[in-house]
Amino acid sequence: DAKTTQPPSMDCAEGRAANLPCNHSTISGNEYVYWYRQIHSQGPQYIIHGLKNNETNEMASLIITEDRKSSTLILPHATLRDTAVYYCIVRLRPTDSWGKLQFGAGTQVVVTP
């Protein structure tokens, strides 16, 4: 699976959009980008995933560049409850792999009032 690079930390003001970058320059054509987050003392929580098209769900939006070498997770209106470590993970498409995930260090996001 491709390696990902994320900034170690970032701050965001409550009510504003949070844009979390992730570089995955060695991604291959059959690898998906997944985002999870981990709120302190809890288990990781799935947010969103995508292959090459932009994706949106009730939690967030995922923007993947045309060359697929990077992506951005967007939390449209950050709240204090969005303070967490956010993990960007690249892995084989779901039909090729039963589901193994490789977590890096992630980005610590702090939402401030």
Add this chain to the structure above:
Amino acid sequence: NAGVTQTPKFQVLKTGQSMTLQCAQDMNHNSMYWYRQDPGMGLRLIYYSASEGTTDKGEVPNGYNVSRLNKREFSLRLESAAPSQTSVYFCASSGTDRGENQPQHFGDGTRLSIL
């Protein structure tokens, strides 16, 4: 609405003691996983079970054994605990939808300290 349930939530052991961490899911998922998380680090896969009756090693299997008791339950055993196994342990499960693996659901973890 339980999802993935882990027991116990906290445990303190002495070096050399044995312990089994329990995990159960009520989502009818085929695949289950055990991860460990050390301070300031991401999760590392210990063992996984792609389906009932099968188990395989992950990144860091040494010192652990697992049992997929049935479709719902996947236990992790430390036969002789060592201080290096002090960590937070997470269990997860995932299912399939029309042949495609779905995202993993995680429990809230077991915090294990070994003195």
